[in-house]
């Protein structure tokens with residue numbers, strides 16, 4: 001898929017106030033600092049569409065972007081930021097849960113995982129929650145340029161092993177690097193294929 005246009009639509013914390021449109025939507029979520037903003041900028045070919053920040057956990061809103069006038073890319077807040085208060089965590093959980101449970105336009109969620117680390121409990125918990133609630137998702141392993149291919153393969157194999165303890169079938173996964181555009185075509189073509197069916 002070629003990205004011809006990408007525009008910011010709105011930010012909010014209330015699923016009922018998300019764009020009143022029937023366009024299919026694809027969400028991106030992951031641990032703070034996983035490289036989500038960089039990935040969104042890489043996919044859309046824009047330098048600053050999503051804000052890349054040195055300070056993890058800054059974006060706490062549901063952000064909608066309109067892509068090619070025919071689908072929405074949704075930037076969801078990062079989870080697992082240690083410095084967030086308990087109350088903030090609760091509020092966050094509430095509206096993100098509401099988004100996943102109520103947003104009928106949501107077609108697929110890309111869950112970002114840092115390819116440098118072995119399986120982390122917080123990511124596994126989130127994957128389990130998505131699976132248990134039957135919310136379609138794919139996994140995106142980020143920052144692949146920071147590791148040797150064998151090391152990435154090992155971390156992916158470890159994730160697969162962990163997930164197959166619970167699930168018979170594994171979701172599709174992508175290996176990406178925003179630094180050198182690895183995985184860009186694969187993710188965009190995946191979205192295009194779903195949009196065409």
Ligand code: GDP
Nearest residue numbers: 032033034035036037038052053143177178179
């Ligand atoms: P977010 O908090 O998930 O939105 O993460 P950001 O996109 O702000 O990235 C966090 C940090 O990781 C920044 O310093 C980025 O420059 C860096 N980063 C993100 N993606 C990549 C990548 O693919 N390769 C490398 N080497 N660094 C990355």
